Amino acid sequence: MVYIDDIRLPNMHFAGILRSPHPHARIVSIDLTRARRAEGVEFALTGAEAAEHTDPIPHFISPLAFGGKSTDVRCLALGKVVYAGEPVAAVVADSRQNAEAAIELIDVEYEPLPFVIDGDEALAADAPRLYEDWDDNVVIQIPFGGGDPAAAFADAEHVIEDELQIQRYSTQPIEPRGYIADWDKSARSYTFYGASQNPHPLKWVLSRALRVKESQVRVIAPAVGGAFGLKMHGHPEESLVCLLSRLSGKPVKWIEDRSETLLIGAREQTHRFKVGFNSQGKISALKDHFVANVGALGAPPGWGMAFLTGMSIPTGYKIENVDVLVTVATTNKSPWNAARGYGKEATNLVMERIIDLVARSLDMDPVEVRRRNLIESHEFPYKTTGGLNIDSGDYHAALDKAVEMIGLDDVRAEQMRLLQEGRHLGVGFAFELTPESGDIPGTLVGGFDTSTVKMSPSGEVTVLTGVTTPGGGNDTSILQIVVDELGVTMADASILQGDTLTTPYGFGNYSGRSMVTGGNAAYLAACDIRVKLVEVASRILETDNTDVELGGGFARRISDPSRSIPIADVAYTIYTLAFATATGVEPPLESTRTYLPGNIQQTPDADGRINIYPTYSNAVHVAIVEVDIETGKVDLQRYGVVHDCGTIINPRFVEGQMEGAIAMGVGAALMEHSIHDPETGVLTTNGFKSYLMPRASDLPMIETMHQVTPSPYTALGLKGAGEAGIGGAQAAVSNAVHNALAPLDITIRKMPLSPGTVLHAIKYREKELKK
Amino acid sequence: MTTHEGVGINVTVNGESRDAIIDVRETLVDFIRVDLGLTGTHVGCRTGDCGACTVTVDGEVVKSCLALGVSADKAEIRTIEGFAESSEHLSIIQTAFWEEFGFQCGYCLPGMLFCTEELLKKNPDPSEAEIREAIDGNLCRCTGYHGIIRAVRRAAEETSQAQREKDELRDEEVWARPGERVDRALRGRESES
Numbered sequence: 001m002v003y004i005d006d007i008r009l010p011n012m013h014f015a016g017i018l019r020s021p022h023p024h025a026r027i028v029s030i031d032l033t034r035a036r037r038a039e040g041v042e043f044a045l046t047g048a049e050a051a052e053h054t055d056p057i058p059h060f061i062s063p064l065a066f067g068g069k070s071t072d073v074r075c076l077a078l079g080k081v082v083y084a085g086e087p088v089a090a091v092v093a094d095s096r097q098n099a100e101a102a103i104e105l106i107d108v109e110y111e112p113l114p115f116v117i118d119g120d121e122a123l124a125a126d127a128p129r130l131y132e133d134w135d136d137n138v139v140i141q142i143p144f145g146g147g148d149p150a151a152a153f154a155d156a157e158h159v160i161e162d163e164l165q166i167q168r169y170s171t172q173p174i175e176p177r178g179y180i181a182d183w184d185k186s187a188r189s190y191t192f193y194g195a196s197q198n199p200h201p202l203k204w205v206l207s208r209a210l211r212v213k214e215s216q217v218r219v220i221a222p223a224v225g226g227a228f229g230l231k232m233h234g235h236p237e238e239s240l241v242c243l244l245s246r247l248s249g250k251p252v253k254w255i256e257d258r259s260e261t262l263l264i265g266a267r268e269q270t271h272r273f274k275v276g277f278n279s280q281g282k283i284s285a286l287k288d289h290f291v292a293n294v295g296a297l298g299a300p301p302g303w304g305m306a307f308l309t310g311m312s313i314p315t316g317y318k319i320e321n322v323d324v325l326v327t328v329a330t331t332n333k334s335p336w337n338a339a340r341g342y343g344k345e346a347t348n349l350v351m352e353r354i355i356d357l358v359a360r361s362l363d364m365d366p367v368e369v370r371r372r373n374l375i376e377s378h379e380f381p382y383k384t385t386g387g388l389n390i391d392s393g394d395y396h397a398a399l400d401k402a403v404e405m406i407g408l409d410d411v412r413a414e415q416m417r418l419l420q421e422g423r424h425l426g427v428g429f430a431f432e433l434t435p436e437s438g439d440i441p442g443t444l445v446g447g448f449d450t451s452t453v454k455m456s457p458s459g460e461v462t463v464l465t466g467v468t469t470p471g472g473g474n475d476t477s478i479l480q481i482v483v484d485e486l487g488v489t490m491a492d493a494s495i496l497q498g499d500t501l502t503t504p505y506g507f508g509n510y511s512g513r514s515m516v517t518g519g520n521a522a523y524l525a526a527c528d529i530r531v532k533l534v535e536v537a538s539r540i541l542e543t544d545n546t547d548v549e550l551g552g553g554f555a556r557r558i559s560d561p562s563r564s565i566p567i568a569d570v571a572y573t574i575y576t577l578a579f580a581t582a583t584g585v586e587p588p589l590e591s592t593r594t595y596l597p598g599n600i601q602q603t604p605d606a607d608g609r610i611n612i613y614p615t616y617s618n619a620v621h622v623a624i625v626e627v628d629i630e631t632g633k634v635d636l637q638r639y640g641v642v643h644d645c646g647t648i649i650n651p652r653f654v655e656g657q658m659e660g661a662i663a664m665g666v667g668a669a670l671m672e673h674s675i676h677d678p679e680t681g682v683l684t685t686n687g688f689k690s691y692l693m694p695r696a697s698d699l700p701m702i703e704t705m706h707q708v709t710p711s712p713y714t715a716l717g718l719k720g721a722g723e724a725g726i727g728g729a730q731a732a733v734s735n736a737v738h739n740a741l742a743p744l745d746i747t748i749r750k751m752p753l754s755p756g757t758v759l760h761a762i763k764y765r766e767k768e769l770k771k
Numbered sequence: 772m773t774t775h776e777g778v779g780i781n782v783t784v785n786g787e788s789r790d791a792i793i794d795v796r797e798t799l800v801d802f803i804r805v806d807l808g809l810t811g812t813h814v815g816c817r818t819g820d821c822g823a824c825t826v827t828v829d830g831e832v833v834k835s836c837l838a839l840g841v842s843a844d845k846a847e848i849r850t851i852e853g854f855a856e857s858s859e860h861l862s863i864i865q866t867a868f869w870e871e872f873g874f875q876c877g878y879c880l881p882g883m884l885f886c887t888e889e890l891l892k893k894n895p896d897p898s899e900a901e902i903r904e905a906i907d908g909n910l911c912r913c914t915g916y917h918g919i920i921r922a923v924r925r926a927a928e929e930t931s932q933a934q935r936e937k938d939e940l941r942d943e944e945v946w947a948r949p950g951e952r953v954d955r956a957l958r959g960r961e962s963e964s
Contacts, residue, residue, distance in 0.1 A: 001877050002810075003810075003813070003878065005804075005810070005813075005814065006804075006810035095794070096801070097794060097796045097797065171912075172912060173876070173878070173912050173913075174813075174815040174821055174823055174876075174878045174879050174910055174911070174912050175813070175815065175823075175876070175878045176814075176815070223876075223877070224876065225813070225876045225877065225878030226875075226876045226878060226912050226913055228912070255814075257817065258815070258816040258817065258818065258821075470876065471875045471876025471877060471878070471913060472875055472876075472913070473875065652872050653872075655917075656872055656875055656913070656914060656917075656918060659914055659915035659917040659918070660875065660912065660913045660914050660915045661915075662915055663912075663914075663915030663916065664912070664915075687816065687818050687820065688816050688818060688820035688821060688910070689818065689820060693910060693912070694915075695907045695908075695910065696902070696903040696904075696906045696907050696909075696916040696919070696920070697900075697903045697904060697907050699903075699915060699916055699917075701899070701917060701920065702915060702917050
């Protein structure tokens with residue numbers, strides 16, 4: 001495996017980036033004199049100089065496309081900084097150590113400005129404004145919903161109102177970001193190596209920002225050490241290292257420090273909701289107005305997460321009267337990037353907390369409330385008020401399986417027994433809907449992808465695909481589809497991804513799409529080749545082409561398996577006897593196909609709704625926790641999940657995706673939290689000693705069960721795997737903690753449920769009960 | 772690389788003696804990766820929290836981002852490139868990680884392998900809780916540790932099995948004539964295939 005930091009080019013130099021210590025300040029002056037004289041330094045650059053050579057970085061998803069506001073994002077700050085950590089100046093030196101030492105010698109004079117880091121405060125009329133040409137700090141405000149919520153609330157037997165604050169947290173793959181740019185002066189072109197999920201769209205972004213043609217940029221993505229959305233592009237460092245290479249005349253490498261990775265935010269939202277329901281637990285009305293604090297507006301696709309949180313409400317529940325309002329607020333925190341779940345994790349958390357609150361207020365079994373509100377299997381396809389056209393599933397069967405898997409009756413009996421001893425065991429359920437394989441109209445977030453399959457005269461198979469792998473195994477799974485179709489062995493097949501010069505144009509990796517799009521496209525291309533192989537094999541084997549099967553490297557007669565020929569010989573025949581045995585079969589053995597899944601609706605319907613997702617994976621999660629009410633510590637004891645991602649190509653990879661996502665969701669529920677100092681506006685959780693992620697001892701084994709309801713809208717019935725698990729785990733654990741604390745009747749409105757937060761809630765409640 | 776106050780050191784890396792002049796500011800992990808070109812050792816945090824840079828120094832598991840390169844003078848270093856006995860065959864531990872999907876992106880894998888080796892040396896039959904404790908210093912963000920735990924268990928079982936077979940063979944050496952031993956070994960191989 002060669003990762004970005006393993007690549008060394010001849011005469012390679014290193015970039016050092018100076019970042020703003022202020023959350024909001026005017027840059028009065030920058031003096032590079034001392035830095036330029038420092039040991040090993042070749043070159044140094046300010047934002048004003050960079051702006052002479054570059055244009056703003058195109059937004060991955062421009063808010064303008066949805067009626068919102070936008071701003072220019074540059075590779076180095078120009079005039080003022082809007083978050084602590086914003087790149088201000090850069091150096092190129094002959095070693096990482098010298099580059100890091102030199103940035104300390106850059107003299108910047110700042111004029112600090114008032115700042116705001118709280119989402120609600122940013123919406124106040126007198127709040128400090130990030131962008132002077134905006135009349136407030138709102139990127140966009142979008143409503144979703146349908147029916148008649150006002151009437152439904154008026155008619156509802158019961159109404160609950162509550163609030164849930166979801167913390168800022170992020171994905172943090174163990175490999176940080178890194179880029180190498182190599183400007184070839186004579187060819188006037190860049191070769192850009194980067195840990196990137198989307199090499200082709202990144203090529204377009206670099207060409208725009210660097211004022212060159214797309215043909216002057218080649219992007220190569222080496223092996224990626226985990227991505228989870230973080231390695232989608234728009235980051236200032238991408239175009240910055242390119243510019244540094246051109247201006248310094250050296251190949252330039254930049255590898256992110258963990259404190260820099262931790263700057264990249266995601267997911268912070270405050271939901272204020274209201275739910276109307278009857279005494280049987282049937283929900284008739286839902287209102288959720290929420291504010292997403294996206295930090296400063298960055299060029300990566302982060303802010304779009306909030307959009308999809310709103311669109312995905314009310315997940316797989318049949319609620320006809322819905323009023324959702326999404327407010328995307330900018331503050332002086334660092335920008336978001338995409339994070340696995342892409343906003344849908346927040347929807348699942350909020351919906352599942354709502355279901356448990358309804359159950360608790362009626363003193364009903366939360367499983368039963370879910371059963372009474374989930375879409376039934378005969379009702380698919382089902383169009384939600386948000387516009388999603390949910391393809392298929394059997395949510396009730398999945399729920400039953402989860403109840404059985406965990407042995408719910410025994411767990412509840414144990415819970416009662418332990419409570420007698422003063423111990424607080426809790427069990428929590430969560431239904432999770434994960435719309436997958438999205439397509440955002442008017443952006444390079446495409447819903448389709450393209451693969452090429454080739455077979456050489458020696459029978460070797462090469463797959464080239466526009467989707468990329470972040471390390472989850474889609475490369476192997478795509479190969480598996482092709483190998484099965486062509487009847488060859490894995491040893492005769494290889495796959496190439498991530499190089500814009502060799503692979504067909506594609507959108508890369510996001511939205512659990514790689515198998516649905518790249519996998520299906522490879523399947524279609526393999527089918528084309530199979531037809532040719534079977535035709536020529538039938539001629540060699542002197543039989544009808546319906547009497548030929550391919551397998552184990554051979555083509556053989558179905559009627560007489562002793563008559564067979566190596567597939568390699570069939571391939572050789574096609575290339576060498578094109579005017580005899582293989583006549584009429586067009587060489588080469590090569591096909592490029594695109595897979596466009598069904599069900600995507602880019603044109604708005606009569607209610608203005610679009611459907612950006614073809615398929616909808618779903619899952620039921622169940623967590624068992626014990627809460628120590630003396631310390632507030634939550635011990636996750638058991639975890640089960642029933643997962644339905646349609647047809648499964650490789651169960652081990654699907655389980656691996658789910659297990660990893662659940663671990664992230666558990667982290668989100670219990671510990672992960674990016675915290676800014678309210679006094680200074682600076683991120684305090686800037687390393688793994690303060691930003692806590694689950695370690696092995698924090699987790700139990702994860703019990704997984706598959707349910708398969710193939711999607712009617714994709715060729716192989718795939719629904720996509722990879723994003724599911726975050727919201728489900730966060731919700732199941734949160735519901736379990738609340739179930740454990742039910743005897744105290746506690747509702748915690750701030751995530752994560754860290755020991756401090758839980759203990760504070762317990763102490764507060766004890767005080768209340770004493771009164 | 773500029774030799775900012777360059778200092779000469781000698782280390783034995785994966786059994787091979789290496790002389791180097793290194794920048795005194797350079798950490799051990801950068802020395803291993805940049806100067807020695809052994810890029811199987813990874814960098815995830817540079818603060819000793821993630822374990823991606825795990826190697827052994829004089830037989831002890833060490834996070835190489837927390838040590839300076841100069842401190843390794845005269846030490847014996849083992850990196851992932853020297854983990855298996857030969858480059859042709861994976862070790863029992865590596866095979867167990869492969870079979871049990873004990874990794875996804877591969878970035879944390881070298882550190883996990885060294886922790887497993889150390890655990891099994893001290894405790895050939897670890898419980899799930901003991902395995903979790905042993906790898907607690909190493910972060911994995913892809914697997915939820917699920918496949919890793921299974922892999923360590925499998926490695927433990929297969930290491931014990933290999934040890935038992937070795938012991939049996941040793942017992943046989945006492946009793947069997949050389950020709951018979953060869954026969955038996957061949958028979959064993961046939962029954963496997």
